[in-house]
Amino acid sequence: MSALFILIGISILVAASFLAAFLWSVKSGQFDDDYTPSVRMLFDDTKQIPTKKIQTKTQQKLND
Amino acid sequence: MYLLLNENDLCVYYDFDKNPGIKAKGRFVSERFAYLEDEATIKKLVQFSNGSQTNVTFSLPQMHCSSCIFLLENLHRINPGVIKSQTNFQRKEVFIIFDPHQISLRKVVELLAFIGYEPNISLKDTVSKRTSTFNRQRIYKIGVAGFCFANIMMLSFPEYFSSGNIEQNGLKETFTWLNLGLSLPVLFYSASGFFVSAWKGLRQQFLNIDAPIALAIVVTYARSYYEIITGTGAGYLDSGTGIVFFMLIGRWFQDKTYDSFSFDRDYLSYFPLGVSIIKDGIEKNIPVTQLQKGNRIIIRNEEMIPADAILLSGNANVDYSFVSGENTPVQKQPGQLIYAGGKQIGSVIELEVAGEASQSYITQLWNNDVFHNKKNGEKSFIHPWSRYFTLALFAVAATTLVFWLINDTSKILPAVSSVLIVACPCSLLLSATFTYGNMLRLFGKNKLYLKNASVMESLAKIDTIVFDKTGTITQNQTSLVSYEGTPLTDKELVAVRNVARQSSHPLSKIIAVWLQTGDDKIIPVDQFNEYTGKGLQAIVNGIDVKMGSASFMHQFNPGFASYDTGSHVHVMMNNVHMGRFNVSNQYRPGVEQLVDELKNKGLVLSVLSGDNDAERDNLKKIFGAAADLNFNQTPQQKLDFIEALQKDKKNVLMLGDGLNDAGALMQSNVGIAVSDNTAQFSPACDAILAGENVQLLEKFIAFAKSGKTIVTASFILSILYNIAGLSFAVQGILSPMVAAILMPASSISIVLLVTALSSISARAKGL
Numbered sequence: 001m002s003a004l005f006i007l008i009g010i011s012i013l014v015a016a017s018f019l020a021a022f023l024w025s026v027k028s029g030q031f032d033d034d035y036t037p038s039v040r041m042l043f044d045d046t047k048q049i050p051t052k053k054i055q056t057k058t059q060q061k062l063n064d
Numbered sequence: 065m066y067l068l069l070n071e072n073d074l075c076v077y078y079d080f081d082k083n084p085g086i087k088a089k090g091r092f093v094s095e096r097f098a099y100l101e102d103e104a105t106i107k108k109l110v111q112f113s114n115g116s117q118t119n120v121t122f123s124l125p126q127m128h129c130s131s132c133i134f135l136l137e138n139l140h141r142i143n144p145g146v147i148k149s150q151t152n153f154q155r156k157e158v159f160i161i162f163d164p165h166q167i168s169l170r171k172v173v174e175l176l177a178f179i180g181y182e183p184n185i186s187l188k189d190t191v192s193k194r195t196s197t198f199n200r201q202r203i204y205k206i207g208v209a210g211f212c213f214a215n216i217m218m219l220s221f222p223e224y225f226s227s228g229n230i231e232q233n234g235l236k237e238t239f240t241w242l243n244l245g246l247s248l249p250v251l252f253y254s255a256s257g258f259f260v261s262a263w264k265g266l267r268q269q270f271l272n273i274d275a276p277i278a279l280a281i282v283v284t285y286a287r288s289y290y291e292i293i294t295g296t297g298a299g300y301l302d303s304g305t306g307i308v309f310f311m312l313i314g315r316w317f318q319d320k321t322y323d324s325f326s327f328d329r330d331y332l333s334y335f336p337l338g339v340s341i342i343k344d345g346i347e348k349n350i351p352v353t354q355l356q357k358g359n360r361i362i363i364r365n366e367e368m369i370p371a372d373a374i375l376l377s378g379n380a381n382v383d384y385s386f387v388s389g390e391n392t393p394v395q396k397q398p399g400q401l402i403y404a405g406g407k408q409i410g411s412v413i414e415l416e417v418a419g420e421a422s423q424s425y426i427t428q429l430w431n432n433d434v435f436h437n438k439k440n441g442e443k444s445f446i447h448p449w450s451r452y453f454t455l456a457l458f459a460v461a462a463t464t465l466v467f468w469l470i471n472d473t474s475k476i477l478p479a480v481s482s483v484l485i486v487a488c489p490c491s492l493l494l495s496a497t498f499t500y501g502n503m504l505r506l507f508g509k510n511k512l513y514l515k516n517a518s519v520m521e522s523l524a525k526i527d528t529i530v531f532d533k534t535g536t537i538t539q540n541q542t543s544l545v546s547y548e549g550t551p552l553t554d555k556e557l558v559a560v561r562n563v564a565r566q567s568s569h570p571l572s573k574i575i576a577v578w579l580q581t582g583d584d585k586i587i588p589v590d591q592f593n594e595y596t597g598k599g600l601q602a603i604v605n606g607i608d609v610k611m612g613s614a615s616f617m618h619q620f621n622p623g624f625a626s627y628d629t630g631s632h633v634h635v636m637m638n639n640v641h642m643g644r645f646n647v648s649n650q651y652r653p654g655v656e657q658l659v660d661e662l663k664n665k666g667l668v669l670s671v672l673s674g675d676n677d678a679e680r681d682n683l684k685k686i687f688g689a690a691a692d693l694n695f696n697q698t699p700q701q702k703l704d705f706i707e708a709l710q711k712d713k714k715n716v717l718m719l720g721d722g723l724n725d726a727g728a729l730m731q732s733n734v735g736i737a738v739s740d741n742t743a744q745f746s747p748a749c750d751a752i753l754a755g756e757n758v759q760l761l762e763k764f765i766a767f768a769k770s771g772k773t774i775v776t777a778s779f780i781l782s783i784l785y786n787i788a789g790l791s792f793a794v795q796g797i798l799s800p801m802v803a804a805i806l807m808p809a810s811s812i813s814i815v816l817l818v819t820a821l822s823s824i825s826a827r828a829k830g831l
Contacts, residue, residue: 005238012215012242019211026203036153039130040137 097177098349099338100170105351109169109185117147118164122176122183127156135179143167143175158183185337202316209254209309212246213302217804219243220302224801240292240299247301251285255308257315273450273493276457281308283484300485300800303807310811314497339363339370342414359417363408371404371417378413382406405723449779450492457487464794479796486789486798491810495778499818503771506826511754512736512764519750522734523768528714529662529761530706530728533673533683535721536738537758538649545578549635549643556642559604560635562587563611567600571633572611575645599633610636617641631678649679654759656686661762663688668714672697672705674724703727717765719758763829770825778818785810 025031099105112119127136132151136158139149145167149160158181162172176183219239258278265272281304288299338349340362347362352370355361360376363369369382380396384406393409396402401418461483468475500517507514514520531537552560557579564576566589592602599612610620617624617634624641631647662669670692671683677695687693694705702720706728709716718725718732721739729735729749737749738758753761789806792798 004235008219008238008242011218015211015215019207022207022211023204026200026207031200031203033152033154036133036151039133039153042130043134043137 097170097173097338098340099351100173101168102338102349102351105337106169113164116163116165117161118169119159119161120169120172121157121159122173122185123155123157124176124181125156125184126181127151127153127158132181136181139175142179143171146172146175202312205254205257206309206312206316209250209305209312212250212254213305213309216243216246216302216305219246220298220800220804223298224804236298237295243299243301244289244292247285247288247305250305250308251281254312255281258308258311271451271454272447276450276454277307277311277493279454280484280487283481287481287485298800300803302800303485303803306804306808307811310808311493314494314501314815317498317501355417355420357417357419361415361417363413363415365408365410365412367408369402369404369406369408369415372419373402373404373415373417375400375402376414376416379411380408380413381410383409453492457484460487460790460794467794468796475796478798479794482793482796482798482803483790486793486803486806487786491782491785491814492779494811495782495814495818496775498815499771499775499778499822502819502822503767503826506767506822506831507764510760510764510831511757512760513752515750519734520768520771522715522750523717523765524772525715526667526717526734526765528668528670528709529717529719530709530732531669531671532702532718532720532725532728532738533671533679534649534675535740535755536719537655537671537686538651538679539740539755544648544650545574546646546648547643548646549641552635552642555605556607556637558587559607559609559637560611562589562604563592563600563602563609566592566602567594571631571647572600574647575611575633578645608638610639648682651682651686652755652758658759658761659686659688665762665765670694670705672702672728674698674702699724699727703731706731719753719761760831763831767826767829767831770829771822774818774821774825777821778814781817782810782814785814 100109110118110120124132124136126132133153136151137149139146139160145163147161147163149158151158158176160172162169167175173183173185219242222235222239255278258274258281261272261274262278265275284300284304284307288301288304291297291299337351339352339355340347340349341355342348342360342362355371361370361373375396375398377398380400380402381393382396382402383393384403394406402415461480464479464483465476468479497517500520503520504514504517507520514523561576561579564572564579565586567573587604590603592600594600595612595616599610599616601608601610603609610617611633614624614632614634617636620636620639621641633645633647635642635644659669669687671687672694673679674697675695677693680693680695683693684691694701697705702725706716706718710731710733716732717734717736718728719736719738720726720729721737725737726748729737734751735749736751736753738753738755740755785806789798789803789810792802
């Protein structure tokens with residue numbers, strides 16, 4: 001019968017770990033914004049373009 | 065814009081939305097952001113800086129689609145000085161981390177402005193620092209309560225099915241003691257908000273809705289702990305934690321606010337941060353707060369005049385639309401006083417400051433008491449109900465006490481405490497929170513954004529509606545032009561257009577635009593003469609064209625008999641009067657129908673306008689002869705008008721848009737700011753309504769009224785549940801199982817009922 005006590009202990013531990021995970025996710029800001037991430041994930045990762053010229057061009061434009 | 069994106073290989077931007085639709089604004093004047101070089105200003109704006117990286121959050125009201133998110137989160141590709149940028153779409157904010165060695169704060173802002181998202185940096189950001197208003201505490205509380213509730217429920221199951229007789233040695237005690245342990249965080253952490261609120265209410269000698277809830281929680285826990293500690297029973301911890309959990313969810317649902325809107329704006333939110341002054345011939349940037357009387361300031365195109373000032377030089381064309389709602393810019397001559405809040409349109413002007421920014425004409429309104437007293441917290445009709453409920457509850461408990469005192473003293477404690485446990489007002493509270501929460505959502509879907517649920521109750525009681533004219537029932541920016549008189553030939557029309565184009569008078573500009581055709585040839589105009597405030601004269605293709613006011617016509621043709629009732633421009637060709645152009649306001653579509661609907665409901669309507677009475681006839685047509693139409697109203701007069709109505713025991717709804725309505729909006733029972741761009745400026749108010757949905761006003765009021773009916777109906781249902789529960793309780797036979805079933809069942813059924821009813825009602829009202 002002592003198995004029951006162990007099982008209850010485990011079940012509460014499992015539930016408590018879910019609670020901890022939930023609290024952690026709130027704390028890390030995952031619940032702060034429930035819209036933007038859903039859009040963000042749809043953007044494709046395009047290749048980074050390593051040209052320097054481009055930066056200077058834009059820079060010039062900004063300085064105009 | 066496209067070039068910039070192309071260079072940085074962000075062309076894919078255009079693939080996300082067919083109409084990304086942001087405009088790279090041409091007016092990209094670097095000096096505008098010069099104040100961002102100022103150390104003190106930078107310090108106030110940035111949230112964190114350690115030398116190698118700086119964090120800053122900007123509010124970008126222009127953000128409106130998924131493409132915006134894409135562009136803003138790829139800032140680092142446009143400028144490598146930006147380390148990371150992250151948007152929050154709902155709050156319309158962007159959080160930027162940048163390297164101050166590579167790019168300055170000013171450059172970041174200029175970059176944002178260049179791609180079309182000029183951050184909304186106002187004086188307020190520097191006076192009081194922007195803080196994150198997002199409340200994570202509430203979510204923690206719900207999480208903890210949910211966890212404890214579910215586990216207590218699970219551990220209580222054996223109790224329900226064996227009616228308390230668990231054969232296993234020690235198992236029953238283990239369960240109940242575990243329950244006790246699990247309930248502690250709910251009592252001390254999750255439920256703390258109810259105790260605090262109830263205590264605050266009691267201290268002000270006011271029995272709010274949280275008082276009976278706090279009482280029920282205390283009694284439930286006290287009795288349960290007593291039973292567990294003495295080993296006499298399992299207590300009611302399952303229901304106890306359950307109600308806390310459900311009520312927290314209810315609160316969360318109701319208090320979901322519109323993060324990107326600001327309802328409590330004062331003049332600080334409107335004023336620019338920095339201004340260019342000229343000192344000893346050198347132009348320099350200073351924060352507006354340091355502006356002093358006698359300073360000479362430079363205002364460029366599209367910049368706001370931060371303080372009342374005297375025009376020294378330049379061609380001032382001041383757009384007061386934001387202050388007065390007047391949609392045509394006002395021309396000023398050197399030496400004239402220009403009030404703060406206007407926007408210069410056109411070339412650079414130089415002014416001498418006549419007073420500090422905080423003492424200008426427009427900010428004086430904020431010194432009125434209305435802005436310092438919070439709205440006299442109109443008591444919700446739920447509060448009296450909760451008071452009756454509490455009183456009735458005590459009466460039942462007292463009767464039970466007396467009854468068992470006579471009949472069976474051993475049953476006093478169980479019976480009385482279970483009366484207090486089962487008669488929890490949570491279904492009462494939930495019905496209101498969920499009805500109003502759902503209604504707020506439905507209003508929001510129709511672009512009426514209410515500040516909070518109590519606005520809805522005030523809206524249901526409205527019997528008088530006061531409209532502002534410009535921008536509220538008329539459309540800003542657009543004017544209706546018509547021509548009456550002898551029809552003009554094509555040649556004559558071209559002549560009129562070319563003469564009108566020569567002038568910078570607002571009316572001439574409107575007519576020139578209206579007459580624009582496909583082949584827009586520019587024809588040379590001879591002997592052009594402009595008589596300020598009167599009219600124009602020129603010779604085009606041999607035709608002597610005169611345009612202007614009736615009195616101007618009169619000068620040339622004494623026999624001409626006509627007078628002006630509004631904005632008219634008469635045309636004379638070779639000294640023969642041809643006809644006149646009528647420039648009038650364009651009313652929002654559906655206004656006439658709305659007025660009819662409102663009048664049929666018996667509401668009293670009036671109009672307050674800061675404009676002249678040119679539109680009196682048109683307004684009379686719409687509002688009927690009996691309506692109270694007031695013109696040339698100052699902001700203070702508008703406020704007084706509302707106050708006078710309220711003295712007559714009227715519940716006033718004010719619709720306005722400009723800063724000049726701010727006082728009236730504040731004074732009225734419900735102040736709705738009408739805005740064509742809900743993300744942008746709107747004065748302090750109770751609700752923000754998108755301009756295109758003004759015609760739905762009658763439906764909004766009807767829907768708000770139905771809200772009260774729904775809440776009342778669900779109150780009755782919850783009272784029936786309470787009677788059922790109480791009938792067990794007064795006999796002292798309330799088993800934990802009955803309590804555990806009755807409470808969630810009543811709560812959930814009421815939540816479902818009110819949500820369904822409010823959605824159906826919205827559909828029935830056509831929202």
